Amino acid sequence: xxxxxxxxxxxxxxxxxxxxxxxxxxxxxxxxxxxxxxxxxxxxxxxxxxxxxxxxxxxxxxxxxxxxxxxxxxxxxxxxxxxxxxxxxxxxxxxxxxxxxxxxxxxxxxxxxxxxxxxxxxxxxxxxxxxxxxxxxxxxxxxxxxxxxxxxxxxxxxxxxxxxxxxxxxxxxxxxxxxxxxxxxxxxxxxxxxxxxxxxxxxxxxxxxxxxxxxxxxxxxxxxxxxxxxxxxxxxxxxxxxxxxxxxxxxxxxxxxxxxxxxxxxxxxxxxx
Amino acid sequence: xxxxxxxxxxxxxxxxxxxxxxxxxxxxxxxxxxxxxxxxxxxxxxxxxxxxxxxxxxxxxxxxxxxxxxxxxxxxxxxxxxxxxxxxxxxxxxxxxxxxxxxxxxxxxxxxxxxxxxxxxxxxxxxxxxxxxxxxxxxxxxxxxxxxxxxxxxxxxxxxxxxxxxxxxxxxxxxxxxxxxxxxxxxxxxxxxxxxxxxxxxxxxxxxxxxxxxxxxxxxxxxxxxxxxxxxxxxxxxxxxxxxxxxxxxxxxxxxxxxxxxxxxxxxxxxxxxxxxxxxx
Numbered sequence: 001x002x003x004x005x006x007x008x009x010x011x012x013x014x015x016x017x018x019x020x021x022x023x024x025x026x027x028x029x030x031x032x033x034x035x036x037x038x039x040x041x042x043x044x045x046x047x048x049x050x051x052x053x054x055x056x057x058x059x060x061x062x063x064x065x066x067x068x069x070x071x072x073x074x075x076x077x078x079x080x081x082x083x084x085x086x087x088x089x090x091x092x093x094x095x096x097x098x099x100x101x102x103x104x105x106x107x108x109x110x111x112x113x114x115x116x117x118x119x120x121x122x123x124x125x126x127x128x129x130x131x132x133x134x135x136x137x138x139x140x141x142x143x144x145x146x147x148x149x150x151x152x153x154x155x156x157x158x159x160x161x162x163x164x165x166x167x168x169x170x171x172x173x174x175x176x177x178x179x180x181x182x183x184x185x186x187x188x189x190x191x192x193x194x195x196x197x198x199x200x201x202x203x204x205x206x207x208x209x210x211x212x213x214x215x216x217x218x219x220x221x222x223x224x225x226x227x228x229x230x231x232x233x234x235x236x237x238x239x240x241x242x243x244x245x246x247x248x249x250x251x252x253x254x255x256x257x258x259x260x261x262x263x264x265x266x267x268x269x270x271x272x273x
Numbered sequence: 274x275x276x277x278x279x280x281x282x283x284x285x286x287x288x289x290x291x292x293x294x295x296x297x298x299x300x301x302x303x304x305x306x307x308x309x310x311x312x313x314x315x316x317x318x319x320x321x322x323x324x325x326x327x328x329x330x331x332x333x334x335x336x337x338x339x340x341x342x343x344x345x346x347x348x349x350x351x352x353x354x355x356x357x358x359x360x361x362x363x364x365x366x367x368x369x370x371x372x373x374x375x376x377x378x379x380x381x382x383x384x385x386x387x388x389x390x391x392x393x394x395x396x397x398x399x400x401x402x403x404x405x406x407x408x409x410x411x412x413x414x415x416x417x418x419x420x421x422x423x424x425x426x427x428x429x430x431x432x433x434x435x436x437x438x439x440x441x442x443x444x445x446x447x448x449x450x451x452x453x454x455x456x457x458x459x460x461x462x463x464x465x466x467x468x469x470x471x472x473x474x475x476x477x478x479x480x481x482x483x484x485x486x487x488x489x490x491x492x493x494x495x496x497x498x499x500x501x502x503x504x505x506x507x508x509x510x511x512x513x514x515x516x517x518x519x520x521x522x523x524x525x526x527x528x529x530x531x532x533x534x535x536x537x538x539x540x541x542x543x544x545x546x547x548x549x550x551x552x553x554x
Binding site: 109110112186 | 438444
């Protein structure tokens with residue numbers, strides 16, 4: 001077994017010795033994903049627990065982002081892709097023909113690698129999801145939800161005096177928090193984050209990480225990252241992907257200090273990747 | 274001669290050739306502007322914009338009916354071409370890669386290459402002959418048909434420039450595909466599309482051939498869409514081939530106004546584009 005990695009500091013977690021939580025939010029069973037004829041994900045089976053942060057790590061091209069995008073069917077828009085297996089969210093198969101993708105995406109929000117604010121005002125960006133889903137009855141309710149979401153995303157104090165200004169005038173880190181606020185505004189159950197801090201400087205990254213950590217009180221958060229320290233800092237569970245396979249999935253502290261697989265150990269100790 | 278010296282000489286020759294080519298390209302523009310301004314300015318005054326043509330033999334008068342006519346013609350053209358062109362452009366960008374979209378794009382490019390006189394004949398056939406009447410409507414139709422492919426291709430290209438991440442952002446918030454197009458992608462491309470529309474308007478405002486047997490001409494003031502109507506281009510043409518010196522002067526003044534209009538449109542388009550780029554920067 002490898003010795004603990006000195007550069008990684010782990011947060012204390014209650015009930016560390018306990019078995020995995022009984023609650024399951026997302027239950028993935030034997031998921032296979034194809035780009036054309038190419039198999040991109042091989043038989044992924046894992047359970048994601050509610051109100052925890054689950055991180056997907058692995059080298060570039062290992063399939064972690066592709067897997068994340070199967071959880072809100074974002075891959076549907078990519079031509080010539082195919083999914084096999086089951087993804088259950090709250091015991092409901094999201095690939096069943098009866099499922100409305102629009103409804104699914106309201107429940108499973110997403111934040112992208114590169115911040116993608118719409119070319120509208122700060123207010124309109126956050127209000128967008130509320131407006132198209134008719135979630136706010138009155139102007140007051142709309143404004144309230146926008147404020148609440150911006151506060152949750154720790155952006156309110158920086159933008160409260162300029163809500164009508166273009167979102168494109170914000171800094172990169174602010175834009176990404178705006179995108180998080182926008183996703184939170186429609187109150188999803190699950191928040192998927194695809195390398196949300198990869199394009200940001202260290203200070204902006206730290207703010208996003210603190211935010212992720214605080215969001216798990218209300219949401220089930222799944223975060224893709226290529227930064228292992230980040231996974232160690234923010235997540236409760238970590239899944240290590242390699243060449244389209246799920247190599248190991250366990251509590252984050254065990255993945256980083258006592259992994260079962262040699263491959264995982266080599267990766268988290270920086271021997272490749 | 275050393276290799277190095279030879280290299281320098283060849284380089285200098287190419288630089289010289291490039292400069293010469295630029296000069297040849299710019300000379301016609303400079304000469305057109307020079308002649309139009311120097312000739313047109315003499316007869317250009319306020320009355321030229323506000324008064325009707327004088328009867329033959331009298332000097333003075335203006336082109337009021339032609340200004341109003343051209344404005345009406347390009348408005349009618351815009352009314353037809355903006356919806357058809359923008360919606361075709363949305364189709365081509367949303368269904369890019371499908372057979373039908375490729376066919377639509379090919380059709381648009383072909384239509385764009387059709388000589389304007391042929392488009393005039395087409396409009397004559399469907400909007401003049403059946404009613405036995407030249408009309409502003411027929412002229413607007415001919416100009417509109419010319420604008421459609423320009424607007425469609427501009428819209429398509431600008432929609433394709435909107436980053437895919439923006440579409441994904443909208444879809445991830447529970448937007449349907451149509452919703453994403455109309456609330457996020459189209460607004461993001463809108464300044465560019467407006468620029469394209471303005472340039473297309475400037476382009477057709479200078480057309481004469483499609484109007485010759487559609488809108489025809491009208492020496493009186495008319496705002497009826499069902500009557501023949503005057504236009505600046507046809508008026509300039511009529512005056513230019515007439516034997517009267519005074520009408521030649523009027524033609525020059527009309528040409529100057531037309532060039533000024535096209536120049537103003539290009540300027541507006543550039544300013545809008547620059548402002549948008551600064552906003553995105």
